[in-house]
Amino acid sequence: MRRLRSILTHLRRNEDGALIVAIALMLTVLMGLLGVGVEVGSWYMARRSLQTAADAAAIAGALENARGNAAAIALAGAKEAARNGTENGDTVQVFTPPTGGAFAGRADAVEAIVTRRQPALFSAVLNAGPATISARAVALLSDNGRACVLALDGSKASAVLARGNPDVQMAGCMIASNSNAASAIDLSGNVSVNALSLWTAGGIAVSGNASLRLAQPATTHSWPLPDPYTNINVPPLPTCSSPKVTKVNKTQLLPKGIYCGGIDVSGNTHLKLEPGEYYLDQGDLTVHGNVTIDCPTCVNDGVTIVFTSTRSSSLIGGLRLSGNLDLTLQARGGAGVPFPGILVYQDRRAPAGTNLVNGNTTMKVTGALYFPAQELQWAGNNSTATAGCVQIVARTVTFIGNAALGNDTCAAIGAAPIVTTLARLGE
Secondary structure, X not given: OHHHHHHHHHHHHHHHHHHHHHHHHHHHHHHHHHHHHHHHHHHHHHHHHHHXXXXXXXXXXXXXXXXXXXXXXXXXXXXXXXXXXXXXXXXXXXXXXXXXXXXXXXXOEXXXXXXXXXXXXXHHHHOOOOEEEEEEEEEEEEEEEEEEEEEOOOOOOOOEEEOOOOEEEEEEXXXXXXXXXXXXXXXXXXXXXXXXXXXXXOOXXXXXXXXXXXXXXXXXXXXXXXXXXXXXXXXXXXOOOOOOOEEEXXXXXXXXXXXXXOEEEOOEEEEEEOOEEEEEEOOOEEEOOEEEEEOOOXXXXXXXXXXXXXXXXXXXXXXXXXXXXXXXXXXXXXXXOOOOOEEEEEOOOOOOOEEEXXXXXXXXXXXXXXXXXXXXXXXXXXXXXXOOEEEEEEEEEEEOOOEEOOEOOOHHHOOOOOEEEEEEEOO
């Protein structure tokens, strides 16, 4: 009997030792699994960090793409990736157009791929090598709205200025300035502005009792917008060596053609134009008095007034409107016209100067007013009625009088759109 008890006691002691060994083995496995879980979690966190970096790289590249800086796209992407989580040894690749995915081949899209080799830790006991973690993003340009007013000067303060008591209405479009000045768009006094938004390469200054109503937030310190008419030029004209002003002081039809010395309209006058181009060589279009100007035969056609000079560029004239003027004109559109969508075109060789719309002017005009080298000053008690397209593109723009501008029908007459874009993630 004693012998049996001794045998049972010995067996029990052997079981206790085996259990301790089993528990030790199980704890080792559990610790290993816990370690692998922690490591996989670190991979997940690294993947999230790389996705943030890829998103930032794609957007930065898309913004450079919007600026037209193709050579800077990859560099901008790499810099933003570094600011947003990449480490030494990570690989950043930026492609435009994207090499794959839903936006492959699209020139307005930028693809960023960020890759990291994560060394194996606990997973090394399973003979696992380094983990390759990657993230991909695609950003593309999105239409942010179109401008009715664009000031081209790149550095002038108050490049777009609204002061005094004007009421500026352009609910469907933007006011844009390419100036990088802190007050690139300057609103002061009792001005009231109602617009889709503001867009500038610089800043916006609002002072006094100025009222600003925007449908979407303004964009500041962005890139300058391209001149929409930079590829349109004055065709060769016969040299005008003896300029003489053409005076109009009675009701008459003035045929299209070249007017060497400009045109002066005064008195109680009804000036009728015909469809086509009016080239004012070395002279202004000056209007004063009680004047009506229109184009009775402009059905599905229109007029372009061109200021140029076949001699010195210093002689290029401009627009001088004052008095009690009733102006009803539309730009030419369609294929084959030399100035599509442009109602008034000033040669970009013009010297510094100011074009003036002043007095009690009622303007029912359709088309672009283009003064790339000079200021357009919109002053006086102007009443502007538009069917949907009035663009102002000038070196600088000043509103002292009322204005109502729009761009709803600009495409129909061939006017070039002034497009603002933002970058957004597509993938």
